[in-house]
Amino acid sequence: MIDASPRSRSLLDFRPQPPDRLGILTMLASLYFIQLHSHLLLRLDLDPFSLRNLAAFALLASCVFGVLFARFYPILLVNAGVFFAAYLWRMPVESNNQTLAMFFCFTALAAAACQLIGWRRGQWGLDRDTLFELIAGPGRWLLAIMYFYGIYHKINADFLDPTVSCGTLLYQLLAAKAEGVLHALTGWAPDLVGWPVGQYGAIWGTFIVEGLAMVLLFSIRYKKLGFIIGVPFHILIGWTGYAYYIDFSTIVLVLYALFLPREATDAAEARLARLFGSATRARATCWAAALVLLVSFAIYAGIFQDWRLARTAQATFVWLFSAYAFAFYAFAVAFVPWSATRSVPLFRFRPKILILIPVLYFLNGASPYVGLKTESTVSMFSNLHTEGGRTNHLIHGQLPISAGYQNDLVYILGTNGRPSGADATAVVRFEFDRQMARGAAGSKTIRYKGELRTVDDSWRNSYLEASWWERKVLIFKPVDFTRPKACTH
Numbered sequence: 017m018i019d020a021s022p023r024s025r026s027l028l029d030f031r032p033q034p035p036d037r038l039g040i041l042t043m044l045a046s047l048y049f050i051q052l053h054s055h056l057l058l059r060l061d062l063d064p065f066s067l068r069n070l071a072a073f074a075l076l077a078s079c080v081f082g083v084l085f086a087r088f089y090p091i092l093l094v095n096a097g098v099f100f101a102a103y104l105w106r107m108p109v110e111s112n113n114q115t116l117a118m119f120f121c122f123t124a125l126a127a128a129a130c131q132l133i134g135w136r137r138g139q140w141g142l143d144r145d146t147l148f149e150l151i152a153g154p155g156r157w158l159l160a161i162m163y164f165y166g167i168y169h170k171i172n173a174d175f176l177d178p179t180v181s182c183g184t185l186l187y188q189l190l191a192a193k194a195e196g197v198l199h200a201l202t203g204w205a206p207d208l209v210g211w212p213v214g215q216y217g218a219i220w221g222t223f224i225v226e227g228l229a230m231v232l233l234f235s236i237r238y239k240k241l242g243f244i245i246g247v248p249f250h251i252l253i254g255w256t257g258y259a260y261y262i263d264f265s266t267i268v269l270v271l272y273a274l275f276l277p278r279e280a281t282d283a284a285e286a287r288l289a290r291l292f293g294s295a296t297r298a299r300a301t302c303w304a305a306a307l308v309l310l311v312s313f314a315i316y317a318g319i320f321q322d323w324r325l326a327r328t329a330q331a332t333f334v335w336l337f338s339a340y341a342f343a344f345y346a347f348a349v350a351f352v353p354w355s356a357t358r359s360v361p362l363f364r365f366r367p368k369i370l371i372l373i374p375v376l377y378f379l380n381g382a383s384p385y386v387g388l389k390t391e392s393t394v395s396m397f398s399n400l401h402t403e404g405g406r407t408n409h410l411i412h413g414q415l416p417i418s419a420g421y422q423n424d425l426v427y428i429l430g431t432n433g434r435p436s437g438a439d440a441t442a443v444v445r446f447e448f449d450r451q452m453a454r455g456a457a458g459s460k461t462i463r464y465k466g467e468l469r470t471v472d473d474s475w476r477n478s479y480l481e482a483s484w485w486e487r488k489v490l491i492f493k494p495v496d497f498t499r500p501k502a503c504t505h
C-alpha cells in the first residue's frame with residue numbers, strides 16, 4: 017500500500033520542505049545537469065531561438081527548479097531520462113564523467129521503474145526512502161568501482177614518475193594557484209610547484225585517499241571519516257581547472273550523497289530549526305539562500321563572458337561549485353553520525369537484477385586489459401598504456417583472452433614521409449577508420465604492418481565493416497609510445 021507519511025504526500029507541495037536524502041540527491045544531480053545541458057546543447061552564438069536552444073532552456077529551467085524544489089524528485093528522473101537517451105544516441109562517448117553519469121541515470125531510471133512495478137504488485141509503497149534505497153543499492157557500487165579503477169589503472173611506472181605523472185600535473189596546477197594567492201597577500205611565495213615532497217605527496221596521496229574513501233563509506237562506524245577525507249579531494253580536483261573537472265567532481269558528490277544515513281537529514285532538520293527559531297523559518301532561509309546563489313551566478317556569468325557563449329566554464333562556475341561543494345561537505349561533517357543506527361548493507365539490490373548495472377560498469381573499466389576500448393574506461397589521468405603489445409602497468413597489460421583492436425595500429429606519416437613523432441605515436445586502426453569514414457579531409461599516407469601505403473578506395477575500412485555494437489561502444493585514445501609517457505586526460 018502507498019505510504020501516506022508527510023515525506024510521501026509532499027511531492028506536489030512546493031513550499032520549503034525539510035531536507036531528506038532524495039532531495040539532496042535531486043539537488044546535486046540538478047547542479048550537475050546544469051553543466052551538462054549548457055555544455056552539450058546551448059549554442060547562443062547561433063540562432064538563440066533554435067529548437068536546440070529552446071530545448072536547452074527548458075532543461076536548464078527544470079534543473080533550476082530541481083535545485084529550488086528538490087523534493088520534486090520527478091525532475092531527477094526527467095533529466096536522467098533525457099541524458100540517458102542522449103548518451104546512447106551520441107555513443108561512443110569519450111568523457112569519463114559522462115559515462116559515470118550515464119550509469120547513475122540508468123540506475124535512477126531502473127530504480128524508479130522497479131518501485132512502480134513493486135508498488136503495483138503490493139511489495140512496497142511509493143515512499144521517498146524506498147526510491148532512495150533502490151537507487152543507492154547499485155549506485156554506491158558505481159562510486160566504489162570508480163575508485164577501484166582510479167587506483168588500479170594508476171599502478172603503472174609513469175604515474176609513479178613525478179616528472180610525467182598526472183598526479184604531479186594536478187598538484188602543480190593547484191600549487192601555482194596557491195603561489196599566486198600567497199604572493200598577492202604577502203608579496204612573497206615559496207616554490208610550491210617544484211617542491212618534490214608535494215609532487216610525491218600528490219601521487220601517493222591519490223592512492224591513499226581513494227582507497228580509504230572507497231572502504232570507509234561502506235563502514236557504519238567510520239562512514240563520517242570517509243566523507244571527511246573524500247569530499248575535499250574532489251573539491252581540489254575541481255579547483256585545478258584542468259579539463260573542466262568540476263563536472264566530474266559534481267557527479268562524484270551525487271554518488272557520495274547515496275551514502276548519507278537517514279540520521280544525517282533528521283539531525284540537520286532539528287539543528288536548523290533550533291538555530292532559526294522554527295523549522296519553517298529554517299526551510300525558508302535555506303531556500304532563499306539557494307535562490308540568491310543561482311541568481312547571482314546567472315548575473316555574474318552573463319557579465320563575465322559573452323552572453324552568446326553562455327555555457328558553464330571554469331572561471332564562471334568555479335565559485336558556484338565551491339559554494340555547493342562546501343555546503344555538502346559542511347552538512348556531512350556536521351550531521352553524519354560517527355555510528356549510524358541503520359547499517360548500509362554491502363549488497364542491497366532490490367530487485368536482484370539491479371546488480372547488472374555496477375557489473376556492466378566494472379566490465380567497462382576492464383576494457384583496456386581485454387583489448388577493447390581505451391577511452392571512457394575510468395583511466396583518465398592515470399598515464400596508463402596497454403596498446404601495441406606493450407604496457408607500463410606494473411601488474412599486467414592485455415590479458416591472454418584479449419581482443420586484437422589495440423594491437424592493430426596505424427602510423428600516420430608526416431609530409432616528409434617520416435612517421436609523425438618519430439614513431440612515438442600511432443592510432444588504433446578502428447579509430448583511424450572511424451575518422452576516415454566520417455570524412456577526414458584528404459588522403460593519408462600511412463605505415464601499416466610494416467608497409468608504406470596511401471589510404472584510398474582500395475583500403476578496407478574496418479569501422480564500416482564493424483557491427484553495430486562495435487561502432488557504438490569502441491573508442492580509442494591516440495597511442496603514445498614515448499617513454500616516460502606524459503600525462504593525458
